[in-house]
Amino acid sequence: MESHYLSEREIGWFRDYLLTEEKSANTVEKYLRDARAFASFAGGREVTKKLAVAYKQELLDRGYAVRSINSMLAGINSLFVFLGWHDCRVKAIRRQAELFCSEDRELTKAEYLRLLNAARQKKNERLHLLIQTICGTGIRVSELQFITVEAAKAGQTSVRCKGKIRTVFLVKGLKKKLLQYAKEKGITAGPIFITRNGRPVSRTNIWREMKALCAAAGVSPRKVFPHNLRHLFARTFYGLEKDIAKLADILGHSSINTTRVYIVSSGREHRARLEKMDLIV
Helix, strand or coil: CCCCCHHHHHHHHHHHHHHHHCHHHHHHHHHHHHHHHHHHCCCCCCCCCHHHHHHHHHHHHCCCHHHHEEEEEEEHHHHHHHHHHHHCCCCCCCCCCCCCCCCCCCCCHHHHHHHHHHHCCCCCCHHHHHHHHHHHCCHHHHHHHHHHHHHHHCCEEEEEECCCCEHHHHHHHHHHHHHHHHCCCCCCCCCCCEEECCCCCCCCHHHHHCCCCCHHHCCHHHHCCHHHHHHHHHHHHHHCCCCHHHHHHCCCCCCCHHHHHHHCEEEHHHHHHHHCCCCCC
């Protein structure tokens, strides 16, 4: 049996393959990060199924969440398949679907409104509108580039992500706010959320600015990050429509199983439902 060794050369080949497959920039970055983390663990040793299983155990011992471990294993399994090292693939950790999400991670609507108020008090107009745009459309932070002056005028935009194109609608109130902001900032065309140099605002800057609101808003920093706004959109939409298939399309998910993660109720809501059962006499 041929021996397998992993170096930066093989990872470079993997990168070229991912680009050829037209994977998104974020996906490419994530898979390469997974590959390099495993390469670091291997430390020049021969790559075998036994070593890959040991890596999985190492991640467990280090306290990574099961979902994170499975995500990292998916990355290295993709690498193994590309290299033809099918005998090295490892199984994901089986886990029961969560019935409810952790309350210390769930952003509530009340907390969302407090974040908006804090952004207004800090006179950060861009962040104030950006937060509403993500939460009001359910888009990913990487998809803000598609919120343009032209899209605001049309009331909708075409979002390209992960090889798919979907239409995202902008409600009247958001459309009006976007056009007013663009007019005030002298933005006549192209992306609305830009820096002083005219470049699309980066994920890092958005994350940093949102974290800076926590103290003033009285919201735990654990709850404040761009993707949690997308989760709040999903829970709010599902609470009104109860249509998970439509929600999956709106969010751009290929699998409804992914969408289910977004709409699990909080522990607080779960306990309330149990109390309503009134089975303890």
